[in-house]
Amino acid sequence: MGSTSGTPATPRTPASPRTPGTGGLGRRDLIKRSAALGLISVPTMGFLSACASGGGDDDEKAKTVKKTKENPFGVAEGNDLDVFIFKGGYGDEYAKAWEASYEKKYGGEVSHSGEQDVTGKLQPRFNKGNPPDVVDDSGSKKMKLDTLYKEGHLTDLTQLLDAPSIDDPSKKIRDIMLPGTIEQGTFGGKFHALFYVYAAWGLWYSNKLFKKHGWEVPKTWDQLLDIMKDAKSKGIGGLAHQGKYPYYMNIVIMDLIAKTGGMDAVKAIDNLDPKAFVGNDAAERSIEAVYEIVEKGLLMPGTNSLEHTEAQTKWNEYKAVFIPSGSWLENEQAKQTPEDFEMTFLPLPLLPDSKMKLHAVRVGADEPFIVPSKAKNVPGGLEFLRRMLSKEGATDFARKASSLSVLGPEYVDKSVELRPGIKTALAAVDDCPVEERFNYRYSEWYGELDVEIQNATGELMAKRITPKKWLERCQKAVDKEAKKGTDKHRRK
Known part of the structure; x- marks a missing residue:
């Protein structure tokens, strides 16, 4: 969660990573050979009750300019950008570095909010049709992505995948992220959430x-x-x-x-x-x-x-x-x-x-970032994500959060030294063949199911229910979700 001070996380996120080395990042050959991420994120117990559809005022939408290869979303100079970061295990200093980079490029004022109660702070704004332009949706009080998707609150990020990389415009964003990242953020067949952290x-x-x-x-x-x-x-x-x-x-x-x-x-x-x-x-x-x-x-x-x-x-x-x-x-x-x-x-x-x-x-992609569909500056939000997916953005994250992004270690400056504990986790990943890494998807696909399983576990650990009852409660939650018959996903 995942990611997380004030979370779990993730994966939060609390916020939520390979081989120990004596300097820099050391060897990361396996990941450089495109190590698969798997298909889940840090499960979290928070959830968003159905959002009201309210709408923003189209007249308040940010102005745009002609799209170019350097500016693929048509971001106009001087437009403000509103960024909300889950301040969990990764902190939020890394995001301030990203914001400074964006502001230097496009001007305008970038407002920053670093909070732990994502739902409490943002659900009223989503209900009013006035959400931030970028949201790091993680932690124990995250909004449920499946609900946001069903309510139409997520911008389709396919255009981000097809945009040119800042570091090498001959490559598309979809081609530089580690395998599994796109699948992790896909709902209804389209890419709606950028799970940014390799965890x-x-x-x-x-x-x-x-x-x-x-x-x-x-x-x-x-x-x-x-x-x-x-x-x-x-x-x-x-x-x-x-x-x-x-x-x-x-x-x-x-x-x-x-x-x-x-x-x-x-x-x-x-x-x-x-x-x-x-x-x-x-x-x-x-x-x-x-x-x-x-x-x-x-x-x-x-x-x-x-x-x-x-x-x-x-x-x-x-x-x-x-x-x-x-x-x-x-x-x-x-x-x-x-x-x-x-x-x-x-x-x-x-x-x-x-x-x-x-x-x-x-192992998998963690810490989902979204661009709300009713945000005032959607182009700016998309560009912000693109800048996160650069060598500068990945290096800022590694330096300030001691973790890797889904771009892998080759996008991190060699001067960055990760903490020793995270190196042991990365070493464990390196020691596991790609085909033997695993993860789950249910926590993001079915937010209510995730909550029910967590509730059952809380009761089990407190010795208030037996293992048999835990199994029955979890199966009941699965069956309830299956009976809904809508928006069902399937892993092959």
């Missing part, structure tokens, strides 16, 4: 803590539990999770389902299968395994009631061994993390007879 999701731990207690990196679920049990005996929680935002715990649950059942299990959920959860052996085995952490008292005490940053800070204080999150975690916790913490990424360990291998990792 990975999994478990995290302190290598310093591991070395102190002599723990080996776990490869199996039983080994993971053994470390948690040993930690408990030493007064350390086995697992911290961001209890108020069950999205994070669903990283563990959904990754375990995917690695146990393979892509068939992933597609069953994304495709609203009548056996997505109930009758799905991978889902049943996975949720029972996760519940063992609850039953055996291996959770960090009090974690169920904590905000995401509260749980993460306690983890930084060595109160727990593991925590789930996306690759924005290190940037989000920069001020709370001890210098010698050695933050390290861990792809989820395996249950017996898993269909995916240990190195399989969830």
Whole structure:
């Protein structure tokens, strides 16, 4: 989410990333060979209730000029631009750099809003037909993209895909983004959202803590539990999770389902299968395994009631061994993390007879940016996205957010040094063959379904429902979505 101070995220976004190196970005050959992103984003629990259609005043629309190769959207000089950024795990300083670049090129005044409550701040504006020109829609209180799409609030960004790259006008934007980016932002067969951040999701731990207690990196679920049990005996929680935002715990649950059942299990959920959860052996085995952490008292005490940053800070204080999150975690916790913490990424360990291998990792495009269809300066919004998709834009993001964009590392200046923890996540991605990377799409395709699954997980982790009830609640939510019969998507 994904991305995220004040989020999850993403992927937020909280906000929401390859091989460790001694300088610059190091080797990124695999990504340079167009590593596939997969097809999901950081799920989030926030959602937008149906927007009123209200309309803006066409007379207030920004003026335009003749379109050229250098100015493919006809942006007129002097027009103001309104930018709204989810201020999560990636912060919002990177966006200010983009805004300065845009303002230098086109003049006018660029207004900046960095907030965490996206829905609370923007739903009234969408209802009145006066939304910002660019929106970073992420975090726990994001607007649901599927609702925005159905209500006609998203500009078709196909024209952005067909626009020339700023760095090499002989190339179109669609040709410089990593594979999977376009699919991730596609609704109704058209590209409506630019998921900008290259992110990975999994478990995290302190290598310093591991070395102190002599723990080996776990490869199996039983080994993971053994470390948690040993930690408990030493007064350390086995697992911290961001209890108020069950999205994070669903990283563990959904990754375990995917690695146990393979892509068939992933597609069953994304495709609203009548056996997505109930009758799905991978889902049943996975949720029972996760519940063992609850039953055996291996959770960090009090974690169920904590905000995401509260749980993460306690983890930084060595109160727990593991925590789930996306690759924005290190940037989000920069001020709370001890210098010698050695933050390290861990792809989820395996249950017996898993269909995916240990190195399989969830990876994809995160942090959606949209241009509202009723924005006053749609051409300016499109140009802003185009400038984000440049070497200057990608470098500004990497330098200020310590993460990679969906352009890949070759678009980042070699002077940029990523944080050490994010390098471990990128190394895990490099170690996983492209064809074995995975992700989900249901969270963006079906916002209400995502919320229902998260709610069920919150109840499970608080020991208020059983694994069987969790499966039934999730299946019921799937069946409810399937019965709507409209705007259904399908993964092949």
